[in-house]
Amino acid sequence: MGPQSFIGHYRIISKLGEGGMGAVYRATDTRLNRDVAIKVIPDAFADNPGRMARFEREAQVLASLNHPNIGAIYGVEERALVMELVEGITLQQRIASGPLPLDEGLAIAQQMADGLAYAHDRGVVHRDLKPANIMLTADDRVKVLDFGLAKALSGDPSSPSNPTVSPTLTMNATVAGVIMGTAAYMAPEQARGKAVDKRGDIWAFGVVLMEMLTGARLFAGETVSDTLAAVLRGEIDYSRLPPGTPAGVRRVIQRCLERDPARRLRDIGDARILMEPVEVNSPAIIPAQRRKPWLALAGVLAGMLVASAATWYLVPRHSPAPLFFELQGPKGAQPISPAVSPDGRAIAFIRIDPTRGPALYVRRLDALEVKPVPGSENATSRPFWSPDSRRIGFFAEGKLKVVSPEGGDIRVLANGLLGGRPSLSGAWNSAGDIVFNQLGNPVSRIAETGGAITPVLLFDASRQETGQLVADFLADGKHFLYTSSGHGEVDIYEGSLDGSKPVLVLPSAAVLGYARPAQGGPGYMFFYKEGQILLRPFDEVRHHVYGNTFGVATEVSSSSLPTSGTFLATTTLGSISNSTLAFAKSFGLSRQLAWVARDGKPAESTGEAGNLADVQISPDQHRLAFTRADHGSDIWLADLDRGSTTRVTFSEGSAGSPIFSPDSARIAYSVEGPDGYKAVVRSSSLTGGTETIFAAKSRMELSGWSRDGEWLAAIIGDPGRWDIQLLPVKRERKPVPLVVTPFDEYQPQFSPDGRWIAYTSNESGRYETYVVNAPDTVGGRARVQGKWQISTAGGQQPRWRADTKELFYLSLEGQMMAANIESGEDAFRASVPASLFTTALVPIGPPCLYDVTADGRRFVLLSPAAGATPTLSVVVNWAGALVKRDR
Secondary structure (H helix, E strand, O other): OOOOOOEEOEEEEEEEEOOOOEEEEEEOOOOOOEEEEEEEEEHHHHHHHHHHHHHHHHHHHHHOOOOOOOOOEEEEEOOEHHHHHHEEHHHHHHHOOOOOHHHHHHHHHHHHHHHHHHHHHOOOOOOOOOOEEOOOOOOOEEEOOOOHHHHHHHHOOOOOHHHHOOOOHOOOOOOHHHHHHHHHOOOOHHHHHOOOOHHHHHHHHHHHHHHHHHHOOOOOOOOHHHHOOOOOOOOOOOOHOOOOOOOOHHEEEEEOOOOOOOOOOOHHHHHHHHOOOOOOOOOOOOOHHOOOOHEEEHHHHHHHHHHHOHHHHHHHOOOOOEEEEEEOHHHHHOOEEEEEOOOOOEEEEEEEOOOOEEEEEEOOOOOOOOEEOOOOOOOEEEEEOOOOOOEEEEOOOOEEEOOOOOOOOOEEOOHHHHOOOEEEEEEEEEOEEEEEEEOEEEEEEEOOOOOOEEEEEOOOHHHHHHEEEEEEOOOOOOOOEEEEEEOOOOEEEEEEEOOOEEEEEEOEEEEEEEOOOOOOOEEEEEEEOOOEEEEEEEEOOOOOOOOEEEEEEOOOOOOOOOOHHHHHHHHOEEEEOOOOOEOOOOOOOOOEEEEOOOOOEHHHHEEEEEEEEEEEEEOOOOOOEEOOOOOOOEEEEEOOOEEEEEOOOOOOEEEEEEOOOOOOOOEEEEEEEOEEEEEEEEEOOOOOOOEEEEEEOOOEEEEEOOOOOOOOEEEEEEEEEEEEEEEEEEOOOOOOOOOOOOOEEEEEOOOOOOEEEEEEEEOOOOEEEEEEEEOOHHHHOOOOEEEEEEEEOEEEEEEEEOOOOOEEEOOOOOEEEEEEEEEOOOOOOEEEOEEEEEOOOOOOOOOEEEEOOOOOOEEEEEEEEEOOOOOEEEEEHHHHHHHHHHO
């Protein structure tokens, strides 16, 4: 049945799905101008006149049910049932994302019980109650669907052994997934083919409640027979319930799951009575939209009390003791950008390995080993998990990819994201939507199967907004938290998939994640603010934080953040699930300028340790230039003769990659601003102003200055597509592309004689150091043309000796390497590289971590400062830590 066809006066719009009891379509009632759902009865039933007559009589009874927790039936039309259109997600989809917190599960169970009790009182039994037939709407309303349809479609009701009491079983006997979905919720008497009354629904209610709290199927098997055998005889393991499950809830489940109907709970209304002794943690444990209307005023008053109450009332009182441990990286390779799986059982993060470069790693909490994820090389920024914790989304080489934690089966969802700019964060809901963002672009949306990318939000010009970083979806799967950068500040906002106007949640902060404790209680926002990583209760209805604030890490200074400052804290500092949180005590290693002789013997360390990068010795050997990101990202100069340091820039933007002119009289550097990047030049004596010589929308870093002083070597692009261009110092000239490929090229270095340019590329599948001719147009004079690979087993960050007779680089294992160079106008030859000494440097990416004196006898390294330990801190059962801390 295609779109625009009609059933009666209902115009079909699209197909919504198909199950054992027929195909369901979205349609428009052309008389009442409203959307409805139409279930078309299968031919096996529609071709039987007696059964259809019975179906119409039963449908009239079902249409008399009028309850807010029951999907309404409007009427019967030409072998089709016209029903209320209920939009949202099924409980089956919600359970797939993990166990439900106690308060959420009980709120859903209470509404289910209300609907069942109403129908049972009117003599109507569901007969096919299961998570797939329970809808959760956007306003947290529970709707039980297909009520009584099993009986309506059955044959002779007087035959208790009639197999059609399980319509899914009889109509789809070859569709294992459908059969098992129904068989797993059959009461034992129903599985035996006996008559079924309301106690069959009570059994199914117990199964569903158990599955909500455990997040796993109660009865399962490889075949239908295995599943039915488990229903009839399998042991029910109540120890799978979360620790701290109240006694009343346990009693409800055990009474519902009595295999003897005579011993089973006789009335679903009794379930409410048995659950009354549950210890709620506060008057607001169940969000306001889940309460009955007559509780609205009480909810408002309770919210006012909660806002000023001690947080001990806001956290679960039965939370298990917390467990703390740390993940460390080898050789100074810090694990960064953690992402905790929704089930809290694994942590994915990025680690820069000396041999593999940046890649994803996964540590499962039930294992000691940290394992790399094959196929995740060159991953950038924080990964994110699918709701079922079985897949990981990540960004690499300008692509959005999905991979299993074990590797393999990699799918590319999107290529060339907005010109290849690196995406920085994403979130994935149970409906299959992925929202993600990229530097300089607002939040976008793509399906988990790939396809078109559509914008979700726009930049707010009134706030001069320039960036948005997604953190997590909220419980409804529609709204999400993100960090907004604008007007020189960062703030936390709540956005929505429907594109409605974002809501300010918390100013001057960056959100890391959102979760509800596994043992119940309110949701918590995980965020960074004023040098601290914090947790605080968050009200999804009123869009604000409230109650006590808990400090997770209280000494996170701006020096521990990347060069773009607090804004990027969203993607680097932490992540949270309902049971586990992980956070970085610091981003990047604290480094210090350290001098080392050619034989590796340490000379001395100078200056204050900090977040240092991009070091260069001036050609006259009197000064050092470097980037310091302790307070923003700025350029500093160190006087090697007097031992003093001078700040060059003052947070005019994110400044970096300083380089000296050949005569040491000028200094050039890049600056990131709201409109992109620019290359500026100024006097190295810091007199006079700055001159902008080039601007780019993509990321730009400077690396070398030609001998004649006329050209700067720069990389422009993004990780996964760095390209080398030569920029004219005099603005009337045009840039000259030098190396432009689908791969990464960076760290271009002019040779002192002006004939050659050394650089790093991963075109071979591994980072290696190469040399090419400098173009004649920029001062090159060599007649021999070619390209030479200098490193033999991986190498990065080349540096020349002042006489061009030696080229240094770092091996992928951190060895300082040297190759002798013989060159002239007619020849270029390089010797086999030799190792000089071992460093503690991890040479990944454009920032240069060392330089060498003109004579090649001394090296200055940005070595890890003493005591710098790269770690991720992990807290399992974090809600228990809140209880302990507040007491």
